Amino acid sequence: MEELRNRDGLTEKEFLAKYRPGNYERPSVTVDMLVFTVEDVRPPGRSVPDKVLKLLLIRRKNHPFMNQWAIPGGFVNIDESVDAAAARELKEETSVEDVYLEQLYTWGEVNRDPRMRVISTSYLALVPGEGLKPRAGDDAAEAVWFTVRREQQEETEGLKTWNLFLESRDRSAEIRYRVTEHFTKNGVLMAEETQLLPETRDRLAFDHAKIVNLALERLRNKVEYTPIAFNLLPEEFTLTEAQKVYETLLGRPLFKANFRKKILPMVVETEKKTENVRHRPSQYYRFDPDWRKKNEGF
Amino acid sequence: MEELRNRDGLTEKEFLAKYRPGNYERPSVTVDMLVFTVEDVRPPGRSVPDKVLKLLLIRRKNHPFMNQWAIPGGFVNIDESVDAAAARELKEETSVEDVYLEQLYTWGEVNRDPRMRVISTSYLALVPGEGLKPRAGDDAAEAVWFTVRREQQEETEGLKTWNLFLESRDRSAEIRYRVTEHFTKNGVLMAEETQLLPETRDRLAFDHAKIVNLALERLRNKVEYTPIAFNLLPEEFTLTEAQKVYETLLGRPLFKANFRKKILPMVVETEKKTENVRHRPSQYYRFDPDWRKKNEGF
DNA sequence: CTAATAGTGTCTGTTAGACACTATCTA
DNA sequence: TAGATAGTGTCTAACAGACACTATTAG
Numbered sequence: 224m225e226e227l228r229n230r231d232g233l234t235e236k237e238f239l240a241k242y243r244p245g246n247y248e249r250p251s252v253t254v255d256m257l258v259f260t261v262e263d264v265r266p267p268g269r270s271v272p273d274k275v276l277k278l279l280l281i282r283r284k285n286h287p288f289m290n291q292w293a294i295p296g297g298f299v300n301i302d303e304s305v306d307a308a309a310a311r312e313l314k315e316e317t318s319v320e321d322v323y324l325e326q327l328y329t330w331g332e333v334n335r336d337p338r339m340r341v342i343s344t345s346y347l348a349l350v351p352g353e354g355l356k357p358r359a360g361d362d363a364a365e366a367v368w369f370t371v372r373r374e375q376q377e378e379t380e381g382l383k384t385w386n387l388f389l390e391s392r393d394r395s396a397e398i399r400y401r402v403t404e405h406f407t408k409n410g411v412l413m414a415e416e417t418q419l420l421p422e423t424r425d426r427l428a429f430d431h432a433k434i435v436n437l438a439l440e441r442l443r444n445k446v447e448y449t450p451i452a453f454n455l456l457p458e459e460f461t462l463t464e465a466q467k468v469y470e471t472l473l474g475r476p477l478f479k480a481n482f483r484k485k486i487l488p489m490v491v492e493t494e495k496k497t498e499n500v501r502h503r504p505s506q507y508y509r510f511d512p513d514w515r516k517k518n519e520g521f
Numbered sequence: 522m523e524e525l526r527n528r529d530g531l532t533e534k535e536f537l538a539k540y541r542p543g544n545y546e547r548p549s550v551t552v553d554m555l556v557f558t559v560e561d562v563r564p565p566g567r568s569v570p571d572k573v574l575k576l577l578l579i580r581r582k583n584h585p586f587m588n589q590w591a592i593p594g595g596f597v598n599i600d601e602s603v604d605a606a607a608a609r610e611l612k613e614e615t616s617v618e619d620v621y622l623e624q625l626y627t628w629g630e631v632n633r634d635p636r637m638r639v640i641s642t643s644y645l646a647l648v649p650g651e652g653l654k655p656r657a658g659d660d661a662a663e664a665v666w667f668t669v670r671r672e673q674q675e676e677t678e679g680l681k682t683w684n685l686f687l688e689s690r691d692r693s694a695e696i697r698y699r700v701t702e703h704f705t706k707n708g709v710l711m712a713e714e715t716q717l718l719p720e721t722r723d724r725l726a727f728d729h730a731k732i733v734n735l736a737l738e739r740l741r742n743k744v745e746y747t748p749i750a751f752n753l754l755p756e757e758f759t760l761t762e763a764q765k766v767y768e769t770l771l772g773r774p775l776f777k778a779n780f781r782k783k784i785l786p787m788v789v790e791t792e793k794k795t796e797n798v799r800h801r802p803s804q805y806y807r808f809d810p811d812w813r814k815k816n817e818g819f
Numbered sequence: 820c821t822a823a824t825a826g827t828g829t830c831t832g833t834t835a836g837a838c839a840c841t842a843t844c845t846a
Numbered sequence: 847t848a849g850a851t852a853g854t855g856t857c858t859a860a861c862a863g864a865c866a867c868t869a870t871t872a873g
């Protein structure tokens with residue numbers, strides 16, 4: 224095996240020792256982190272909180288797109304895997320490790336960044352709810368959780384449009400886009416276009432509106448057929464909490480009885496119940512990592 | 522807006538004019554093309570052909586992994602989008618344009634390629650059946666369609682193993698891997714490992730066994746809930762043909778009546794029937810790009 | 820007891836799966 | 847008419863959706 228020689232008579236070892244990479248221009252590679260969480264919102268008159276979906280954005284400190292909002296991220300170092308870069312960026316921004324992290328898509332248009340050629344791989348990160356204080360990096364004036372909503376507008380042949388709403392807690396920033404998805408002849412999604420809605424005061428930098436849209440689409444799809452939503456819940460949670468998370472991600476109300484029938488095989492009861500509530504207490508559950516076996520298949 | 526100045530007092534225009542990219546080392550970026558097609562195979566004794574899934578592989582001409590089989594691909598040029606590079610490579614290898622092309626995943630481990638740091642974005646391409654002659658590029662001794670099969674072996678907690686079989690038409694090359702998929706605590710796929718099976722004579726270069734495995738997984742999933750399979754069929758096809766393609770991709774037999782109930786809303790009848798067959802002739806259909814509207818939703 | 824929320828039982832309509840049947844062509 | 851494949855009808859079990867009901871706490 225080692226003796227195999229190429230046209231120049233070199234073994235693999237010799238070839239690699241002599242190898243010098245060409246001198247052509249290379250792109251910069253970055254990771255973009257779509258960090259989602261859910262947050263409790265106390266609805267007026269009721270005592271059990273609703274959940275809203277939040278996305279972490281930074282305000283850019285410098286040109287290009289100065290002062291505009293962007294998905295946090297950074298360069299992939301030459302001696303670091305792309306996954307590792309994603310994990311590092313996530314830790315730098317949120318101080319969390321060991322959370323759900325999934326590669327989303329790689330964006331490779333030539334003029335995405337006016338400074339230079341940048342290819343960017345986006346990652347979806349889900350961090351469990353509750354009071355995570357994000358940290359603003361060097362390039363950021365601030366890092367803020369934005370409430371995210373996405374509503375389908377219309378659907379005609381080969382087209383689907385969505386409205387995307389992002390707003391900061393105090394409503395000092397409000398971003399609204401219309402996203403149009405195009406389908407091809409064989410019924411598969413091909414391209415998307417984003418368009419800033421006229422009422423909007425703020426905007427997303429680069430092609431980040433597209434990226435946010437894709438992340439939300441993926442999140443919604445995965446909720447339906449994977450246990451991904453448990454990554455947004457604390458270790459122990461009530462089924463009502465879980466239901467609110469599902470409702471937020473899916474964008475529609477669910478029937479309690481049906482939801483519970485579906486979710487029960489995926490969780491195990493704990494000993495604990497909610498305490499000191501002025502109504503029937505609620506059982507706490509945890510996710511059961513072995514639920515696939517029990518229901519076999521899938 | 523144009524008047525916005527950064528800390529150095531520069532407008533965006535001035536900033537960009539002065540901007541010089543840093544001198545740090547950048548990775549090379551490549552695309553890997555997973556080109557699939559289906560091919561007719563006449564089963565003994567019967568007249569209607571079965572379909573087998575084929576994947577295009579090249580035999581490497583030089584180190585590293587010299588003489589081993591690999592997924593075709595190439596570098597992304599600095600003035601070319603990643604998608605465009607994928608389309609270009611596909612055209613160079615198969616002479617087809619305008620076929621189904623979907624980004625699969627980006628592979629970013631540091632030592633994927635022993636020559637230098639290479640980040641590679643893989644694409645899934647589906648070309649309609651029938652007699653496509655692949656072309657071997659500069660780096661390839663030959664380009665060959667391999668029959669692909671993937672069979673689930675076992676499933677325990679947090680693990681799933683698959684066997685992967687690839688063989689060339691004349692069986693001069695046979696490649697067999699065992700792929701192990703790992704799940705994390707919240708039930709989501711995290712990593713996969715590949716292991717050459719002992720009976721194998723040939724092997725796949727680099728981390729390509731992982732990539733092939735992911736492509737097959739994605740293909741199987743998408744067949745179930747998108748009309749992706751029609752991209753492997755000619756413009757006009759019989760429902761039996763369509764069923765054979767589905768069976769090949771799903772790896773299990775389907776009931777004719779049930780398959781037809783499911784597929785009929787997605788297709789429209791043509792005027793044509795099969796001719797000169799020694800049995801009842803079969804209607805030709807085409808894919809109906811507007812089927813979503815009719816069944817609304819989804 | 821009441822308000823509020825947790826949790827269950829059950830009907831219905833739709834769909835997936837299994838299977839058996841009928842139809843139409845050539846030789 | 848036989849052989850081969852195309853195409854249909856229908857039963858059943860499982861499941862999703864809708865809704866109404868019961869249970870348990872604090873005050």
